[in-house]
Amino acid sequence: MIVAGREILKHAHKHGYAVGAFNVNNMEQVKAIIEAAEETKSPVIIQASQGGLKYAGVEYIAAMVKEAAKNASVPVALHLDHGTDFKQIMMCIRNGFTSVMIDASHYELEENIKKTRKIVEMAHAVGVSVEAELGKIGGVEDDISVDEKDATFTDPDDAEKFVAETGVDSLAIAVGTAHGPYKGEPKLDFERIKVIKEKLNMPLVLHGSSGVPEESIKEAVRLGINKINIDTDIRMAFHRAVKEFVKKNPDVYDPRKILSPAKEEMKNVIADKMRIFGSAGMA
Numbered sequence: 001m002i003v004a005g006r007e008i009l010k011h012a013h014k015h016g017y018a019v020g021a022f023n024v025n026n027m028e029q030v031k032a033i034i035e036a037a038e039e040t041k042s043p044v045i046i047q048a049s050q051g052g053l054k055y056a057g058v059e060y061i062a063a064m065v066k067e068a069a070k071n072a073s074v075p076v077a078l079h080l081d082h083g084t085d086f087k088q089i090m091m092c093i094r095n096g097f098t099s100v101m102i103d104a105s106h107y108e109l110e111e112n113i114k115k116t117r118k119i120v121e122m123a124h125a126v127g128v129s130v131e132a133e134l135g136k137i138g139g140v141e142d143d144i145s146v147d148e149k150d151a152t153f154t155d156p157d158d159a160e161k162f163v164a165e166t167g168v169d170s171l172a173i174a175v176g177t178a179h180g181p182y183k184g185e186p187k188l189d190f191e192r193i194k195v196i197k198e199k200l201n202m203p204l205v206l207h208g209s210s211g212v213p214e215e216s217i218k219e220a221v222r223l224g225i226n227k228i229n230i231d232t233d234i235r236m237a238f239h240r241a242v243k244e245f246v247k248k249n250p251d252v253y254d255p256r257k258i259l260s261p262a263k264e265e266m267k268n269v270i271a272d273k274m275r276i277f278g279s280a281g282m283a
C-alpha cells in the first residue's frame with residue numbers, strides 16, 4: 001500500500017534501520033524494486049529525480065508506482081528526489097507523491113530555511129512528507145552536479161537551527177558521500193553522523209550511496225541513517241545485464257527479451273541492499 005514518507009521513516013528511526021530509496025525512470029525499474037521489496041518483506045521508497053520525471057513524465061511515474069504499491073503487501077512511499085523547482089514539487093504533490101525533497105542546499109542557510117519552510121507548509125497541509133538537504137553533497141549525475149571543492153559537510157549546529165525553523169520530516173546530510181561512481185573509496189565522517197543524530201533525533205538521509213562499501217553503510221545505519229538513496233548501482237546492474245544479453249543474443253530484438261534479464265539483475269541488487277540496510281523483514 002502507498003503511505004506517507006514520514007510513516008516509513010519514523011518506523012526506521014524508531015527501530016534503528018534504513019530504508020532503501022531507489023530511483024526509477026521506467027517500468028522495469030519500478031517492477032524490480034517492488035519485487036525486491038516483496039521478496040525481502042521490506043518497506044521501500046520509490047523516487048524519481050527531476051531528470052527522471054522529464055524522461056518519463058510525472059503522470060507515468062505516478063501511475064506506475066501507485067499501481068505497483070496498490071498490489072504490494074509492503075508499505076511504499078513515492079518520493080520526489082532533489083526537487084528544486086516549486087512548480088515541479090507542486091505537480092508531484094498533485095499527482096499523488098507522498099513525499100517530496102526540496103533541495104535548496106546551494107543557497108546560504110537563511111535562504112535554504114526560507115525556501116524549505118515554504119514547501120513544508122504547503123506539503124504538510126496535504127499530508128505529504130518533506131526531505132531537505134543541508135551541506136552540499138558532491139558528485140555528478142545529469143541534473144545534479146557539485147564540484148568536489150564545493151562539497152561542504154553538514155554543520156551539526158546549523159542542522160539543529162535548520163530543522164527547528166523548517167519542520168522537515170527528514171534531513172539529507174553531507175558526510176563524505178557523492179552522487180555517481182567513486183574514483184577512490186569514500187571516507188564517511190562517522191563522528192559527524194553520530195553528533196547530528198544526537199542533536200536532531202530524527203530520520204537522516206544518505207545520498208550518493210552507490211559505491212559505498214557495505215561495512216561503511218552498516219556503520220552509517222548503526223549511527224542513525226534511516227533513508228539510503230541508490231541510483232548508480234541500479235543503472236550499472238541494468239547496463240551489465242543488457243550488454244551481456246545483447247552480446248549473447250545479437251539477433252534478438254524483442255524488448256521484452258532484452259529487458260527481462262535487466263529487470264532480474266536490478267531486482268537482485270536491490271534485494272541485497274535491503275538486507276544490508278536492515279529493512280528486510282521490517283514490513
Ligand SMILES: O=C(COP(=O)(O)O)N(O)CCCCOP(=O)(O)O
Nearest residue numbers: 051141142143180207208210231232
Ligand atoms: O543520492 C542519490 C543516488 O546517488 P548514487 O547514484 O551515488 O547512488 N540520488 O539522489 C539519486 C540522484 C539521481 C539524479 O540523477 P539524474 O539527474 O541523472 O536523474
Ligand code: NA
Nearest residue numbers: 178180208210
Ligand atoms: Na555514489
Ligand SMILES: [Zn+2]
Nearest residue numbers: 179207208229
Ligand atoms: Zn541525491
